[in-house]
Amino acid sequence: MSHLAADEPLWLETVVLEEFQPAQGLAFRSRLPSGSDSRWSPRFTTVFEDGKPLERVSRPAVQRAPGAFAIGKVAFLSPSDRSDPRSSSRVYEARLPGRISSAIATSLVFLFFGLHVAVVLLFLPSLLRHRPSAPALLFVGLALAGFAITRGVADRLPLTAGTDLLGERLDRIRDDKDAFDALFLGSSRVYRQLDPRVFDEVFAERGETMRSFNLGTPGTRMFEVLDTARWVLALRPKRLRLLVVDCSSDPMRVERENLQTARVIRYHGVRNTVIFLRAIAASRDSPAEKLVEAGRHLFPAALQIGNVGRGLGWVASATGERSPFVPARNQGYFSLDEQFRQPDRQRYEALELSKRYQDLHSDLEHYGELVRRLPGRQKRRPKLDELEIALFRTLQEEAGNEGVRVVFLIDPRVLPRHDLVAAFELGAVESLLRFDNPERFPALYEPSNRFDIHHLNERTAQIYTRLVAESLLELEESR
Amino acid sequence: MIFTEFRFLFFFVAVFVVYWTLTSLPARKLWLLIASYTFYGAWDWRFLSLIVLSTLVDYCAGLQMAKDRPAGGRRFWLIASLVTNLGMLGFFKYFGFFLDSTESFLDFLGLSLSRPSLTVILPVGISFFTFQTMSYSIDVYRRRLQATRSLLDLALFVAFFPQLVAGPIVRAAAFLPQLRRPAMLSRVHFRPLLGLFLVGFIKKACISDNVATAVDPYFADPAQFTAAAAWLAILLYAVQIYCDFSGYSDMAIACAGLLGFELGLNFDAPYLARNLRQFWRRWHISLSSWLRDYLYIPLGGSRGSGLFTARNILLTMALGGLWHGAAWRFIVWGLIHGGGLLVHRQLFGTRDGESSGVVRWASTALTFYWTCLAWIFFRAPSMSDALQICRSYLFFDSPGSTTIDPAWWLLLAALAVAQIVARRIPRWYATVPAWSFSLGYGATVATALLFVRFEAQPFIYFQF
Numbered sequence: 052m053s054h055l056a057a058d059e060p061l062w063l064e065t066v067v068l069e070e071f072q073p074a075q076g077l078a079f080r081s082r083l084p085s086g087s088d089s090r091w092s093p094r095f096t097t098v099f100e101d102g103k104p105l106e107r108v109s110r111p112a113v114q115r116a117p118g119a120f121a122i123g124k125v126a127f128l129s130p131s132d133r134s135d136p137r138s139s140s141r142v143y144e145a146r147l148p149g150r151i152s153s154a155i156a157t158s159l160v161f162l163f164f165g166l167h168v169a170v171v172l173l174f175l176p177s178l179l180r181h182r183p184s185a186p187a188l189l190f191v192g193l194a195l196a197g198f199a200i201t202r203g204v205a206d207r208l209p210l211t212a213g214t215d216l217l218g219e220r221l222d223r224i225r226d227d228k229d230a231f232d233a234l235f236l237g238s239s240r241v242y243r244q245l246d247p248r249v250f251d252e253v254f255a256e257r258g259e260t261m262r263s264f265n266l267g268t269p270g271t272r273m274f275e276v277l278d279t280a281r282w283v284l285a286l287r288p289k290r291l292r293l294l295v296v297d298c299s300s301d302p303m304r305v306e307r308e309n310l311q312t313a314r315v316i317r318y319h320g321v322r323n324t325v326i327f328l329r330a331i332a333a334s335r336d337s338p339a340e341k342l343v344e345a346g347r348h349l350f351p352a353a354l355q356i357g358n359v360g361r362g363l364g365w366v367a368s369a370t371g372e373r374s375p376f377v378p379a380r381n382q383g384y385f386s387l388d389e390q391f392r393q394p395d396r397q398r399y400e401a402l403e404l405s406k407r408y409q410d411l412h413s414d415l416e417h418y419g420e421l422v423r424r425l426p427g428r429q430k431r432r433p434k435l436d437e438l439e440i441a442l443f444r445t446l447q448e449e450a451g452n453e454g455v456r457v458v459f460l461i462d463p464r465v466l467p468r469h470d471l472v473a474a475f476e477l478g479a480v481e482s483l484l485r486f487d488n489p490e491r492f493p494a495l496y497e498p499s500n501r502f503d504i505h506h507l508n509e510r511t512a513q514i515y516t517r518l519v520a521e522s523l524l525e526l527e528e529s530r
Numbered sequence: 531m532i533f534t535e536f537r538f539l540f541f542f543v544a545v546f547v548v549y550w551t552l553t554s555l556p557a558r559k560l561w562l563l564i565a566s567y568t569f570y571g572a573w574d575w576r577f578l579s580l581i582v583l584s585t586l587v588d589y590c591a592g593l594q595m596a597k598d599r600p601a602g603g604r605r606f607w608l609i610a611s612l613v614t615n616l617g618m619l620g621f622f623k624y625f626g627f628f629l630d631s632t633e634s635f636l637d638f639l640g641l642s643l644s645r646p647s648l649t650v651i652l653p654v655g656i657s658f659f660t661f662q663t664m665s666y667s668i669d670v671y672r673r674r675l676q677a678t679r680s681l682l683d684l685a686l687f688v689a690f691f692p693q694l695v696a697g698p699i700v701r702a703a704a705f706l707p708q709l710r711r712p713a714m715l716s717r718v719h720f721r722p723l724l725g726l727f728l729v730g731f732i733k734k735a736c737i738s739d740n741v742a743t744a745v746d747p748y749f750a751d752p753a754q755f756t757a758a759a760a761w762l763a764i765l766l767y768a769v770q771i772y773c774d775f776s777g778y779s780d781m782a783i784a785c786a787g788l789l790g791f792e793l794g795l796n797f798d799a800p801y802l803a804r805n806l807r808q809f810w811r812r813w814h815i816s817l818s819s820w821l822r823d824y825l826y827i828p829l830g831g832s833r834g835s836g837l838f839t840a841r842n843i844l845l846t847m848a849l850g851g852l853w854h855g856a857a858w859r860f861i862v863w864g865l866i867h868g869g870g871l872l873v874h875r876q877l878f879g880t881r882d883g884e885s886s887g888v889v890r891w892a893s894t895a896l897t898f899y900w901t902c903l904a905w906i907f908f909r910a911p912s913m914s915d916a917l918q919i920c921r922s923y924l925f926f927d928s929p930g931s932t933t934i935d936p937a938w939w940l941l942l943a944a945l946a947v948a949q950i951v952a953r954r955i956p957r958w959y960a961t962v963p964a965w966s967f968s969l970g971y972g973a974t975v976a977t978a979l980l981f982v983r984f985e986a987q988p989f990i991y992f993q994f
Contacts, residue, residue, distance in 0.1 A: 186964075189968075190964055190965070190967075190968040191968070192968075193965055193968035193969045193972065194968040194971050194972035195972055197970060197971060197974075197975075197976070198972035198973065198975055199976075200976075201973040201977055205976065350536070357976075357979045358976065358979055358980055359979045359980075360979075360980070360981070360983060361980050362980030362981045363981060363983065366740055369937050369941070370744065370937045370941065
């Protein structure tokens with residue numbers, strides 16, 4: 052008798068997991084075979100190691116302890132003995148809900164909503180008979196007015212945004228809005244690789260005054276960049292003249308685990324949400340996928356309309372709640388090496404960073420292959436993303452109206468950035484500085500100069516920052 | 531699905547609108563039953579089978595007991611009902627506990643146990659609905675309640691969603707008659723009920739969840755903290771559990787009220803109680819009265835010697851502790867309360883005593899102190915941690931050096947004042963002009979949402 056009450060759906064299939072790739076922390080990932088998908092009920096997907104189930108854990112947990120986690124078409128696992136599934140002889144299988152064709156899934160979704168519509172229609176005549184009285188409507192209106200007035204007042208109070216990594220640094224900008232000439236916006240490629248102190252130093256060597264600040268945040272995409280830029284520009288900073296941007300592609304994507312984070316809620320205002328919904332409606336996804344995707348944006352939007360959690364910064368500052376994030380020191384920059392050195396960082400973070408470091412240095416052949424293949428992959432026909440192009444244009448236009456120039460970067464990466472290159476060639480991006488050329492910048496691709504496959508180490512980040520600053524100065528001079 | 535989630539709002543609005551537009555009583559009851567099963571199924575639809583099984587067994591047992599049978603026959607059906615309900619509760623809630631305890635005991639004797647590999651998931655709210663159904667069978671057996679012939683009524687009594695997963699524990703005698711007469715929308719007191727829901731929401735989402743940020747780190751590693759931090763964390767936990775559980779009860783009572791049902795009061799400012807006897811008449815009233823009527827009094831209550839009464843009190847409180855959780859810590863929690871009740875009984879008998887001024891406040895403070903001592907065992911992750919925390923609490927002695935921000939003391943004081951003021955809120959709802967209530971309600975919702983944590987925390991009592 053075992054697992055009497057194990058979670059099991061009505062029907063299951065078992066697939067063998069192969070071709071593992073290192074993921075963050077202790078985790079490895081493997082794509083589920085074509086047609087298999089854990090999306091409909093990820094909590095029912097179980098990964099077996101030599102026939103024994105691995106504990107089903109959260110995504111962060113699988114990075115630091117044995118267990119498994121499945122999302123969409125990818126299974127993440129951390130072996131029980133912390134071995135490498137690529138070299139160990141262990142067999143890994145996933146048991147997951149049986150395949151559901153998109154036709155059936157779509158029918159189910161329509162049936163579900165159809166039932167709701169049927170219920171409403173069924174009771175509509177009765178509802179109309181119970182028409183609410185005028186005073187009742189007036190009181191509802193008054194309650195909404197009370198809500199709106201209070202929300203409006205709260206918006207004008209100095210609510211701190213400091214409950215997340217980006218918010219803490221936005222507080223810093225708001226408190227000293229006229230102190231900065233340049234801001235760095237984007238993903239971890241900005242946060243981990245552009246040191247404002249070095250940047251300012253290069254400008255000072257040329258006799259130019261420069262004070263920059265890093266607002267990069269891991270996983271940032273173009274929508275978030277635009278929203279952050281708008282937030283900053285709305286402050287009317289007197290000295291700001293430059294925005295340096297390097298963000299991830301796929302501008303609308305929101306990871307499931309980030310749905311309720313302050314940073315995602317922050318850019319899900321009504322205006323942006325309408326854009327998301329229109330883009331989803333125009334996409335080629337199935338109706339069921341569109342509904343799921345729309346829900347993914349409507350949820351943070353609802354949290355923003357309700358102002359949910361915006362006062363938590365008060366509680367945090369009043370009670371000295373220790374933020375899990377690094378304070379806005381070093382002008383917002385935080386290298387991976389520095390984080391790795393932190394004595395008070397949580398153990399799993401250190402493990403994760405250690406693993407990322409080892410992933411690169413224990414398999415240099417894989418890294419070398421990626422670098423060798425890069426020029427060839429860059430030559431492929433670029434993919435155009437109309438929404439992203441519109442976002443590039445909007446950012447440049449709105450910043451330009453305030454006298455701020457936007458310069459996009461492509462860092463020394465090993466995967467091509469087709470969308471940005473295509474936008475530049477199309478003229479949608481005015482200024483693009485590229486460092487993704489191993490022949491031109493061999494030092495930046497030298498394995499010993501990198502922290503992991505995707506990021507430079509602290510020392511090389513300073514060299515890279517210097518190169519960026521010099522390129523910007525050249526760009527300025529050429530104008 | 532929990533009351534503080536968005537999806538509950540949509541769910542409840544749909545249930546409310548359809549319920550009040552239906553005019554037939556059976557249709558309304560059927561609709562509520564469907565809604566209740568959907569609500570429970572949102573956690574795990576498979577455990578609906580337990581609710582259905584419990585309902586069917588009690589329905590049959592009730593009808594059989596209602597027939598003029600000899601006492602032995604009626605007793606058989608009562609036992610069948612109790613075995614089913616207690617069997618489910620025992621298996622799903624206490625299997626692991628008894629297995630662990632047996633293993634430890636055999637280990638102590640130098641024997642080893644071949645432990646079966648069995649993972650049992652605790653169905654949400656099983657302690658609540660099994661106690662409800664048992665009260666029905668026992669009341670029918672005692673002929674204090676007429677067995678219902680309507681399976682629909684009984685099913686709805688067992689599964690009624692506002693109180694299904696965390697109480698209040700409703701008695702059949704109080705609930706079934708409400709199902710026999712059609713509720714009228716015009717008799718629903720919207721203002722007090724909406725106000726009560728909002729108060730419950732604020733208690734849970736704004737106070738309990740935020741206080742947890744100070745409490746959880748302490749209980750995760752109590753040895754790291756100073757004795758002052760221990761005191762603060764324990765007092766804050768008292769606030770957290772009160773706001774969490776009474777907040778749920780408030781919302782449950784309000785939801786039921788908006789559907790035309792009256793559930794009894796479950797909390798009545800318990801921390802203002804002047805002794806433990808009073809505390810248990812104000813804290814989780816539906817459970818304490820259940821334990822009194824179905825356990826303490828059948829055991830003999832106080833109808834015997836002092837020693838006999840003491841045994842009954844301690845047994846009732848220990849089992850009350852075990853009801854909360856399958857661990858020795860909960861039994862100790864119950865015994866601390868039982869011990870306190872015995873001491874009070876020895877000193878003051880069954881009188882509450884009329885006092886005023888300093889004596890009154892001192893007795894309230896002493897009762898709160900004793901309650902907090904018991905909470906240590908309720909919250910600590912293990913017995914050894916609980917003893918370590920007790921050392922800090924009782925002797926102000928701790929090896930740790932980590933502190934909790936003193937600003938929490940101010941918040942604690944503010945919450946204490948709020949507790950006193952909050953008692954006046956229901957009266958305020960009923961008396962203020964409708965326009966100011968509406969305006970104030972919207973403003974309070976907007977303010978409350980500012981302090982809601984993004985990650986909704988499950989209610990503490992869901993695990994019981």
